[in-house]
Amino acid sequence: EPEVTQTPSHQVTQMGQEVILRCVPISNHLYFYWYRQILGQKVEFLVSFYNNEISEKSEIFDDQFSVERPDGSNFTLKIRSTKLEDSAMYFCASSERGPPPYEQYFGPGTRLTVT
Amino acid sequence: EDQVTQSPEALRLQEGESSSLNCSYTVSGLRGLFWYRQDPGKGPEFLFTLYSAGEEKEKERLKATLTKKESFLHITAPKPEDSATYLCAVHGYGQNFVFGPGTRLSVLP
Numbered sequence: 001e002p003e004v005t006q007t008p009s010h011q012v013t014q015m016g017q018e019v020i021l022r023c024v025p026i027s028n029h030l031y032f033y034w035y036r037q038i039l040g041q042k043v044e045f046l047v048s049f050y051n052n053e054i055s056e057k058s059e060i061f062d063d064q065f066s067v068e069r070p071d072g073s074n075f076t077l078k079i080r081s082t083k084l085e086d087s088a089m090y091f092c093a094s095s096e097r098g099p100p101p102y103e104q105y106f107g108p109g110t111r112l113t114v115t
Numbered sequence: 116e117d118q119v120t121q122s123p124e125a126l127r128l129q130e131g132e133s134s135s136l137n138c139s140y141t142v143s144g145l146r147g148l149f150w151y152r153q154d155p156g157k158g159p160e161f162l163f164t165l166y167s168a169g170e171e172k173e174k175e176r177l178k179a180t181l182t183k184k185e186s187f188l189h190i191t192a193p194k195p196e197d198s199a200t201y202l203c204a205v206h207g208y209g210q211n212f213v214f215g216p217g218t219r220l221s222v223l224p
Contacts, residue, residue, distance in 0.1 A: 043202065103161045
């Protein structure tokens with residue numbers, strides 16, 4: 001069964017460094033998303049991406065964040081100048097159809113720890 | 116501002132003891148309401164999407180219903196493997212996806 005994959009599973013970085021989180025969505029899916037979940041808190045929407053551009057973004061998704069689909073398979077989230085409060089699980093998701101709402105399939109997540 | 120609340124925060128059931136989880140929402144225009152299951156340390160797993168009041172969907176022991184202000188996830192004769200956190204999320208017109216805090220369900224054998 002096709003699934004969303006994410007790498008790395010755990011990333012440790014120092015405050016102020018840049019990180020890139022990688023996702024491979026399900027191959028025939030057209031809509032891509034990033035979410036984060038701080039430990040013990042709600043899942044929070046960051047951004048949706050379709051046709052090589054951002055469709056929607058939340059207030060969290062400020063100039064510190066950027067997304068890119070560099071090739072036909074990968075979808076990346078870049079966090080510049082990381083802060084302690086960026087420590088969270090970051091989930092990538094994809095959906096076959098859109099615009100939303102159609103079922104989104106989530107990856108296993110990348111745990112980001114900023115020290 | 117969109118709001119999603121879920122109750123109860125945690126629920127312990129005996130195997131076979133049916134119950135319901137509640138998701139209350141406020142949104143200016145509903146595009147869809149989602150139910151997900153999340154196991155510890157994993158990503159949410161899609162269960163249902165509901166689009167309009169009166170709609171119902173079923174999958175195995177789960178049944179989701181929707182009104183104009185809330186959704187219920189009914190669990191019939193649960194098994195221990197149904198233990199997880201159940202998340203509700205709402206997507207409104209002109210709004211972002213908003214998740215609720217979840218209900219932690221434990222089903223005891």
